[in-house]
Amino acid sequence: MASIPNDHSHDHGHDHHDHHPTSWTRIFTTTNHKDIGSMYMWFSFAMFISGGIMALGIRAELFTPGLQVVRPELFNQLTTLHGIVMIFGAIMPAFVGFANWMLPLQLGAPDMAFARMNNWSFWLLPPAAILLIGSFFVPGGAAAGGWTLYPPLSVQAGMGMDMMIFAVHIMGASSIMGSINIITTILNLRAPGMTMMKMPMFAWTWLITAFLLIATMPVLAGAVTMLLTDRHFGTTFFNAAGGGDPVMFQHIFWFFGHPEVYIIALPAFGVVSQIIPTFSRKPLFGYASMVYATASIAILSFIVWAHHMYTTGLPAAGQLYFMYATMLIAVPTACKIFNWLATMWRGSISLETPMLFCLGFLFLFTMGGFTGLVLSLTPVDIQLHDTYYVVAHFHYVMVAGALFSAFAAVYYWGPKWTGWMYEEKLGKIHFWWSLIAFNVTFFPQHFLGLAGMPRRIPDYNLQFENWNAVSSVGAFAFGFAQIFFIVIVIRMITGKSGIRAAAKPWDGAEGLEWTVPSPAPYHTFETPPVVK
Amino acid sequence: MSIFENKTMLKKLIVFTAIMFAFGFALVPIYRKICEVTGVNDLLRPDQVKNTQIDKSRTIKVEFDANTRHLPWDFKPEVTALNVHPGELTTVVYEVSNKTARDMTGQAIPSYGPTQAAMHFKKLECFCFAKQDFAAGEKRLMPVVFLIDPELPKDVNTITLSYTFFEMPNGKPAPNTAPEGKLNMKQAALNAVPSANHTSVN
Numbered sequence A: 001m002a003s004i005p006n007d008h009s010h011d012h013g014h015d016h017h018d019h020h021p022t023s024w025t026r027i028f029t030t031t032n033h034k035d036i037g038s039m040y041m042w043f044s045f046a047m048f049i050s051g052g053i054m055a056l057g058i059r060a061e062l063f064t065p066g067l068q069v070v071r072p073e074l075f076n077q078l079t080t081l082h083g084i085v086m087i088f089g090a091i092m093p094a095f096v097g098f099a100n101w102m103l104p105l106q107l108g109a110p111d112m113a114f115a116r117m118n119n120w121s122f123w124l125l126p127p128a129a130i131l132l133i134g135s136f137f138v139p140g141g142a143a144a145g146g147w148t149l150y151p152p153l154s155v156q157a158g159m160g161m162d163m164m165i166f167a168v169h170i171m172g173a174s175s176i177m178g179s180i181n182i183i184t185t186i187l188n189l190r191a192p193g194m195t196m197m198k199m200p201m202f203a204w205t206w207l208i209t210a211f212l213l214i215a216t217m218p219v220l221a222g223a224v225t226m227l228l229t230d231r232h233f234g235t236t237f238f239n240a241a242g243g244g245d246p247v248m249f250q251h252i253f254w255f256f257g258h259p260e261v262y263i264i265a266l267p268a269f270g271v272v273s274q275i276i277p278t279f280s281r282k283p284l285f286g287y288a289s290m291v292y293a294t295a296s297i298a299i300l301s302f303i304v305w306a307h308h309m310y311t312t313g314l315p316a317a318g319q320l321y322f323m324y325a326t327m328l329i330a331v332p333t334a335c336k337i338f339n340w341l342a343t344m345w346r347g348s349i350s351l352e353t354p355m356l357f358c359l360g361f362l363f364l365f366t367m368g369g370f371t372g373l374v375l376s377l378t379p380v381d382i383q384l385h386d387t388y389y390v391v392a393h394f395h396y397v398m399v400a401g402a403l404f405s406a407f408a409a410v411y412y413w414g415p416k417w418t419g420w421m422y423e424e425k426l427g428k429i430h431f432w433w434s435l436i437a438f439n440v441t442f443f444p445q446h447f448l449g450l451a452g453m454p455r456r457i458p459d460y461n462l463q464f465e466n467w468n469a470v471s472s473v474g475a476f477a478f479g480f481a482q483i484f485f486i487v488i489v490i491r492m493i494t495g496k497s498g499i500r501a502a503a504k505p506w507d508g509a510e511g512l513e514w515t516v517p518s519p520a521p522y523h524t525f526e527t528p529p530v531v532k
Numbered sequence B: 001m002s003i004f005e006n007k008t009m010l011k012k013l014i015v016f017t018a019i020m021f022a023f024g025f026a027l028v029p030i031y032r033k034i035c036e037v038t039g040v041n042d043l044l045r046p047d048q049v050k051n052t053q054i055d056k057s058r059t060i061k062v063e064f065d066a067n068t069r070h071l072p073w074d075f076k077p078e079v080t081a082l083n084v085h086p087g088e089l090t091t092v093v094y095e096v097s098n099k100t101a102r103d104m105t106g107q108a109i110p111s112y113g114p115t116q117a118a119m120h121f122k123k124l125e126c127f128c129f130a131k132q133d134f135a136a137g138e139k140r141l142m143p144v145v146f147l148i149d150p151e152l153p154k155d156v157n158t159i160t161l162s163y164t165f166f167e168m169p170n171g172k173p174a175p176n177t178a179p180e181g182k183l184n185m186k187q188a189a190l191n192a193v194p195s196a197n198h199t200s201v202n
Helices: A033-061 A072-107 A115-123 A125-137 A157-186 A201-232 A245-279 A287-303 A316-344 A353-376 A378-384 A388-418 A424-450 A462-493 B003-038 B115-120 B180-194
Strands: B060-069 B073-077 B081-084 B090-098 B104-113 B122-123 B132-134 B139-148 B159-168
Touching: A033 A388, A033 A462, A033 B060, A033 B081, A072 A125, A072 A201, A072 A245, A072 A388, A115 A125, A115 A316, A125 A157, A125 B180, A157 A201, A157 B003, A201 A245, A201 B003, A201 B081, A201 B122, A201 B180, A245 A353, A245 A388, A245 B003, A316 A353, A316 A378, A353 A378, A353 A388, A353 B003, A353 B159, A378 A388, A388 A424, A388 A462, A424 B090, B003 B180, B060 B073, B060 B090, B073 B104, B073 B159, B081 B090, B090 B132, B132 B180, B139 B159
Parallel strands: B060 B159
Antiparallel strands: B060 B081, B073 B090, B090 B139, B104 B132, B104 B159, B122 B139
C-alpha cells in the first residue's frame, strides 16, 4: 500500500528480496502488519508475565491462613491490577497481534487498511502499561477496589486510580482504532473472489469481535470518565451524597463488561475453528452455523449484563429475565462446541501441540461454560456471588479458553512467522505441564467457593487451608510452565529444532496464509490472489 | 479496493464509536427513567400503604439517628427512640437549624438497620422527600410520619432509622472533599501513633 513509507521504491513486486528497514528506529516507525503483529505479541507476553507475577503474589499470600507475604493493601492492589493487566494487557493484545499477522495473510491483503493508525494503536499500549505498573509506586499505591472499579471505593481511592482510569482510556482508544482497522480490512481488502461466507472462521470471529469492541469500549470510556469527573470535578453520577447511585456504575460497567467476555472468547473460538479442521483433516463442520452462532453470541451478550449484579437488589422480574437470557447464550455456544466435536468425528486426527491445546481448550472451556450456567441461576448465584467458585469459573473460560487457544495459535502459526518448526516434544511437555498445573490451581477453587471462601480477601478461615495450599502449588507450577513456553518460542525463532518450516507445514491446513513461503516475506500479496 | 472506500468506512466507524460514547452517558438518564417508571429504588416517593390494621401483639423499638455530612447544621430528633406497634401511624419531629451565616440547601437521605426493615418501613411524610432551603441561622421543626408494615419479619424487634443531611449548594451536590475537621483528626491520630504510617487509601 502507498502508506508504507519505508523503502517502497526498492520493493516493486519482488517478494524474495524481502527488504525491510534495519535501523533500530524501525520499531517506532514501522507500519508493516507483520512487525506490528509481532510487537503486539511481545507486549502481550511481557504483560502476561507481569500479571502472572501479581497472581503469584496473591497465591503466595493465600498459601496459608494469616498475613505473611504481602500487606492487605498491597494484596488488594495485586488482585485489581492482575485482572486489568491480564485482560487489557495480555489477552486482548495477543489476539490483536494474531489478527495483525494473520488477517492480511488469510484474506489476501497486502497490509492492514490503515497502516499508520495500526502503528499508533500499538504504541498507545506501552504508555498505558507504564501507567498501570507505575501506579504501584505512587503514594497510596495502585487501584485496589477490584478490576471492576466499583464506586464508592473507586471514587475515594488515591492517585493510583487516576492512573488506572487514564490507562483504561488509552487502552480503549487503542482497541477502538485496532477494531476500526480490522473491520475495514475484512470488509474492504479481501482478495477477489473471497466472499464473506468463504472467509476463514478466524476472520469472521474477529469481524464480530471488532464490532463488539467499538460498541462497548466507548461505553467503558464513558463510565471511567464519569468516575474521573466524580473524583475531581464535583459531578455526582455515582456519589450518593449528591444524589448519584453507585449501582448505576455497575449497570454501565457491565454493559461493557459482559460483551468484553466475548471480546476475549470469540477470537479464541476463531483460532480453534482454524486448528481443529487442520488436525482432523476435515473441513469445519457447519461453517454457516458457526458464523450465525458467533453473531448470536455477540448480540445476546448485550442483553444479559445484570447477571453480574444479582445481589444488588434487582426486582424479581429483572432477575428472572436476566437468568433466562443468560441461559439462552448456552445454546449458540453449545452449537459451536458440537460443531467442533462433529469436525473431529471420523477425522484422521493427529495430536500435534496446537491440536492438544485446542482439545484442552474444548474440554476446559466447556467446564467453565457449565459452571457459568450454574452461576446464571439467580438463587445459586446469590449464594456463590464473590466466592472462589466465580474465580474458578472465569479462570476456566479465560485461561483455559483464551490463553490455551493463544498458545495453540503460537504453535500453529509460529512456523509461518519464524520459518522454523518448534520442537514438538517440548511443545507437548508445555501442554501437559500447563494442563495439569492449571487444573491443580483452579479446580480446588470450585470447592473453596462452594464452601464459602470469599474472593479478594488476603486471609481466610482455617477450614480452607488445604485446598488453598494445593491451589498455590499449582499456580507456581503453571507460572514456571510459561517460562518454559518462552524458551520454546525463542528456540523456534532461532531455529534450534533444525527443521525449516515448509510453506504449508500442516498437511491438513487450508487457506491463503499457507500459499506464501515460511517465514512469510516482509511484503505479501501486493498483487491480490484470486480465490475461486 | 481504493483508499477512498477505506476512508468512508473509517468515517462511519468513527461516528458509530462517538455515538456509543454518548450512549454511555445517555444510560444514566435512561436507567433513572426506568427506575422511576418501574418504581425500583425511588427514595423520594411516599410509600403506598395497603394494610393499616394495628398489630398490638408486637412492639417494635424504633431508634432515630441523625447525622450531617459536610454540613455545619444542627440536626437531631426530639426523641431518640419510640416504642410502636406495627400498623400504628407515628409522627416524630426533627429539629434542624442552619448554624451558618449564609443561605443553604440540604437534602437528607434515609437508611435503615437492619436492612431488611427498609421495605417494611413506610414513610408517609418526610422532609427527605425534597431539598430543604434554610436561610442563614434559620431553625425549623420537621416531621416524619411513618408506620411499620405488620408483615415485618418476626425476628426484627428494633429498627434504626438513620438520616444523613448533605449540602446541595444552589441545588447542586456538594464537591466531594473531606471536611477539614476530619482531616485534622486523622492527622492527629497519625501523629499520636508513629507506627501507623501505612498508606491506606481513604
